[in-house]
Each structure stands twice: as structure tokens, then as C-alpha cells.
Amino acid sequence: MIQLNELKMEFNNLINLRKHERMLEFCALLTAFFHEDGIKPIIVGGLSVEIYTRSNYTTYDIDLITDGREKISDLLTNELDFKKQGRNWYHETLELAIEIPDNFLEGSKEKVITIELKNGRNILVIAIEDIIIHRLESALVSSPKHPEWTDDYEWAERMFQIHKHDTGIMDHKYLLNASEKAQVDDIIKKWLE
Template identity: 30%
Template sequence: MTTLGFQAPILVGGAAVELFTRSAISTGDFDVSTARQSAFESALRDLGFIKPSGPGVATRGWMHPDLALGFEVVSSALLGGLADRDRVKMIDLGEDGVATIIAVEDIIADRMGQFASGTAPEMLDQAWRLLVLHSEVDRAYLDRRVREETAGDYGIDDIKETDPA
């Protein structure tokens, strides 16, 4: 997409957690944030991805029939525009170009937001594991982001004080 002059899609969600935890937490799909959904989906189609449909199909994303990989555009603005795009990490893929991934602070905040919703208690464990593995995080930024994602109900201390193991 960058060859078309667009900003690269940003990997978010479970796949970002998997990368940041070195596969200690695994996922089966790739969620991305991009303001150019139609261009992204066109590129997926060109690579052989299909959009499954029909009875019993629960995905809104794109699947590759041979690779067993799935992609879904989950937002047009990174975490609703709350995440600092300047913190996005670039991963050099060599000849294949560059991939972009959400900052670890923002994925931790996202996990805490899901935990705070009351529908995903396992997200607290993910946030804790990410924080343990990435002790170099910008703690002030992380605390602000967790408070934003949880409507002020939680902060960084709520992660540090919790050992789900």
C-alpha cells in the first residue's frame, strides 16, 4: 500500500499481542487498522484472499484458502484516534518491505479497555504478560492510555499489582 502512496496498515489486536509476547499468547487472525480499507482489501484479493460468505460463516474478514491466514480491517483510525501514531513500530521485512505494528503501550491499553468492559476478563492477563515482557514501556504514556481506554477506572498500577498466574 505504501507503493500506492498510502500509509501502511497497522497490525493491531491478537496478532500484535502474539508478536509482542513471542508467541506465548497465540492468535489465528490478523486485525489491521487502515484508513484505506478498499485499497487494502483490493491488495488482499490480488494475493488470493477471499471473503467467505454463506450460512455458518462468522467472519467479516478475508481468508486465504491455501495459507489458512485471515485478515480483518477493524478500524480506520488507530484505536479510535486515541493512540499516538508516532509510536507505531516499524519492522523491516527485508526484500518484502516494512510492516507496522501498534506500540506495546497502546496494545496493553487496548487489552485493559476490553478487560474493563466486563466481557473479556482474560485481557487482564494479556496486559500483565505484555507489561512483564516490556518493562521498558513509557509508563506515563501507558498510564494515560489505560485511563483513556477504561474511562478512568484503571491505570498502570492495576496491571502491575495483578499477577494472574
């Protein structure tokens, strides 16, 4: 846990970091600050894809799922000088954009992974299986006849190929079961052949 004055001091130092590191360190600060409240900001969306593709994918915003939206909003706008625009918060100097698209994680809370950063702080990231499935669902929505022509499909397949042999990150049984529920199991089965 960190106190507000420590959070503000470290937040201001984020300016010295590259964009990707700045986003991760900011998420780690939020995770540490809200730990005592039981609020767990989980990284989803593009930043999770960037993490799982080892920065081959690039995003410019942070999508978080958390049930502490009001407290995070209060911190961002009243303490850290973010500007709120609809569902988004933006900090001009640090070029940080945050969105909290939902309070509930679409996927398994038990599969959320904890990654320890160099400074010893942690971030929480949606399970790779769940983000792969989300990208495939998006590919099917945007191109039902040829999902393989979409960027979402490409990034889902890249994440799968990078981690398919890493049993510490990817659980093939869970991936198959979850993909059946999402009706994208035909793609997953093809990749597993």
C-alpha cells in the same frame, strides 16, 4: 516498494513458512507494496499481542488498521485470490485470515513501532501501551467486578511485565496518561508499584 508481480511471487512462497512468520511476512509485503500510496497497514489485535509476548500468545488472524481498505480489498480479492466474507478475507491455501476492523487507530500514531524483519522489510505495530490498554478495557467490559479473572487482563499484564524495563518500547508516562483517559489507570498504577 515492490511491484505486483514481485508481490505475487513472494506471496506464493509464504506457504513454506510457519504460521507466525507467514503472517508477519504477509504484513511486510502489504506494507512494502502500498508504501508509495501512503497506505500504512498497522497490526493490531491478537497478532500485536503475539509479537509483544514473543509468541507466547497465539492468534489465527491478522487485524489491520488502515485507511486504504478499498485498495487492500481490491488487491486481496482480485490479485491474491482471497475470499471476502463480511469484514474478513480468507486465503484457504495459505490459511491467512485478514480483518480491517477500522480505518482509524485507537491510540497514538506517533507511538506505532516499526519492526524490521530478517528479510529487511518492515511491519508496523500498534504501540504496546495502546494494546495493553485495549486488553484492559476489554477485560473490564467482560468482567467489570473481576477483570483480573479474564484472559485479556492476563495478556495485558504479561506484555507489561515482559517490557516494563525496556524504555525503547514502553513509555511509562504515556502509558499512565493514556490509561487515565481509558479509566484503567488504577490497574497500571498498581503494576508500576
